[in-house]
Amino acid sequence: MQDAPAPVLPRVATVPPVVAPKLPSSFSQWIVIARGQIRHYIRTYRFFGLLLFVGVVSAAWLILLVASGQGLVRLSFLNSISEFLTDYAQTLPLWIILAAGFFGGDALSVDFHSGTGYYTLVMPVNRSVLVAGRYASALFVTLAIVVVYDLFGLLGATYAFGPGAIPWDPLALSLGLSVLFAFAAVSVAFCFSALFETPATGVLTTILVLFVALTTLQGVVELAGFEPWWSLYYAGGAIANVLDWQFVAQQTIPVGGGQFIQSWSATAQEGAAIMTGYLVFFFTTSIVLYQRKESKG
Amino acid sequence: MGSIEVSHLTKCYSPGVPVVHDISFREEGSGAIGYLGPNGAGKSTTLKLLLGLLMPTSGEARLNDFDPVRDRRNALARVGAIIESPEPYPSERVFDALERVGQLRGLDRNGIDDEIDRCHRELHLPPLEWRCGWLSKGERQRVVLAAACLGDPEVLLLDEPTNGMDPAERVEVRGFLKRMKRDHLILMSSHLITDVSAICDRLIFIDKGEIRLHASAEEVAARVRVRAVDVEFARPIATEALEPLQPWAPKVTRLAERRFRLRFDGNEETLTRLLVECQRIGPLSSFTPAVPALEAAYRDIVTEGSVRPE
Numbered sequence: 001m002q003d004a005p006a007p008v009l010p011r012v013a014t015v016p017p018v019v020a021p022k023l024p025s026s027f028s029q030w031i032v033i034a035r036g037q038i039r040h041y042i043r044t045y046r047f048f049g050l051l052l053f054v055g056v057v058s059a060a061w062l063i064l065l066v067a068s069g070q071g072l073v074r075l076s077f078l079n080s081i082s083e084f085l086t087d088y089a090q091t092l093p094l095w096i097i098l099a100a101g102f103f104g105g106d107a108l109s110v111d112f113h114s115g116t117g118y119y120t121l122v123m124p125v126n127r128s129v130l131v132a133g134r135y136a137s138a139l140f141v142t143l144a145i146v147v148v149y150d151l152f153g154l155l156g157a158t159y160a161f162g163p164g165a166i167p168w169d170p171l172a173l174s175l176g177l178s179v180l181f182a183f184a185a186v187s188v189a190f191c192f193s194a195l196f197e198t199p200a201t202g203v204l205t206t207i208l209v210l211f212v213a214l215t216t217l218q219g220v221v222e223l224a225g226f227e228p229w230w231s232l233y234y235a236g237g238a239i240a241n242v243l244d245w246q247f248v249a250q251q252t253i254p255v256g257g258g259q260f261i262q263s264w265s266a267t268a269q270e271g272a273a274i275m276t277g278y279l280v281f282f283f284t285t286s287i288v289l290y291q292r293k294e295s296k297g
Numbered sequence: 298m299g300s301i302e303v304s305h306l307t308k309c310y311s312p313g314v315p316v317v318h319d320i321s322f323r324e325e326g327s328g329a330i331g332y333l334g335p336n337g338a339g340k341s342t343t344l345k346l347l348l349g350l351l352m353p354t355s356g357e358a359r360l361n362d363f364d365p366v367r368d369r370r371n372a373l374a375r376v377g378a379i380i381e382s383p384e385p386y387p388s389e390r391v392f393d394a395l396e397r398v399g400q401l402r403g404l405d406r407n408g409i410d411d412e413i414d415r416c417h418r419e420l421h422l423p424p425l426e427w428r429c430g431w432l433s434k435g436e437r438q439r440v441v442l443a444a445a446c447l448g449d450p451e452v453l454l455l456d457e458p459t460n461g462m463d464p465a466e467r468v469e470v471r472g473f474l475k476r477m478k479r480d481h482l483i484l485m486s487s488h489l490i491t492d493v494s495a496i497c498d499r500l501i502f503i504d505k506g507e508i509r510l511h512a513s514a515e516e517v518a519a520r521v522r523v524r525a526v527d528v529e530f531a532r533p534i535a536t537e538a539l540e541p542l543q544p545w546a547p548k549v550t551r552l553a554e555r556r557f558r559l560r561f562d563g564n565e566e567t568l569t570r571l572l573v574e575c576q577r578i579g580p581l582s583s584f585t586p587a588v589p590a591l592e593a594a595y596r597d598i599v600t601e602g603s604v605r606p607e
Contacts, residue, residue, distance in 0.1 A: 017449035043388035115384035
């Protein structure tokens, strides 16, 4: 990306320094921090890189749909709009976790790993404002990824079933849950970022914990006959569940030999409650950890 | 005017092992204070405690009479600082990195442009559209010094401000800081004695986490123990001609045709006697301590734990 040239400053005779009148409000500082961080995501190509990746995968999905429309392939989820949207939305939590890890996993640890912190932390800004500003920008770019993914899905649904078939109310609820899920996932990423000193550790831990560890543990717990109400990934299932016309919250599934297992799926209320719990706990913890962290290196 | 204060400040990284131990000092008004000591003496730790980057184990640090841990915004509102090796985001343009600081300090659009322009001229900053990741160490250091001075803070805390700069850059920055100290309070730590002696009016020596000396530069010079003098005669002198100095200066080293270094016991009477004896040998061009006073004081503190008592 080509940068705009820096403003040409006026050449004037020596002037006395301009004394900063008084500190701006914490809200103004929050805006400065958030804007600077978004600019950082854009300049490092991290944002456009992930956006491109999501765009390519979603476009491939659309191409598959077009091929199906022309009879070249047969897609099982094209039986109903509900089935299509549910199937499409099921992968959204994974994209959100990836984006949250990418943008939030190193947002705070960078201050204790390189000299960046010594540039920023000597400014007259409360650390909670620094966290909140960076959090807002990580959330903003994560939601941009969600919007791009959802737009492709909407385009696919319109192509396959026509604009009149779109169920707007469940879709809006699903989008609302996606936003809440993004809030929660970015909070977890920020917490790991405040906990670790190496930026890559925060990114990897977020992705591994939220995706690999939680899904594995969730499977084991369900096999043992318990509802995984503590798992954010389980809560993320609600994003797709609200689009499913045949949604059942709890089912008993026969596995052969007269044996049965229980299976749970999060409702919208349950999902929203778990996500809010994650958001409050991990965001608060990340602020507390970051405020107490010392620049020893 | 600004103030810097530490009171019974102690910091332990591991329990019972203080990096800084019960140090106290207060400086206010304007001027430059050199904060000197060997590696690991506790200089950077003190500055980090003052900036709230570390939490004290006991005691307190205050900037402009505010506690940087409890009241961060007010403590750092009128303070500029360079600590360790600060780096703006490598992808950020120099202008953006400075603009961000100006905005966080409350400067308006015109104020930011004027301040960046002033720093650009006074510190010869690299082109403002360059990305910070492209800068050499010296260029980056000038950018972070500009960031520290943006908005004209009352207090500057500078840890090795000329780090990574070439000699010409160091001279420029020394001149800049000498102008700044007229109406700012500067606490500057450095290993470069030449920088400290050129800029600072007052000195604090720290070693093994404890303050060994806190005095004006003149007081330090007066109390320092000179152990070697360089004497230059007006005409060439044979080494044998200096044999009469043997009782007072057991070791004489020829530095040049007319220049010798005389090492002695550090006693003032011996020094006077040496001057008289040298004048007997031949007319003198100069008779000066071999090591600058500040460097000698530094050596005394590092090797003996203190300079000569008053």
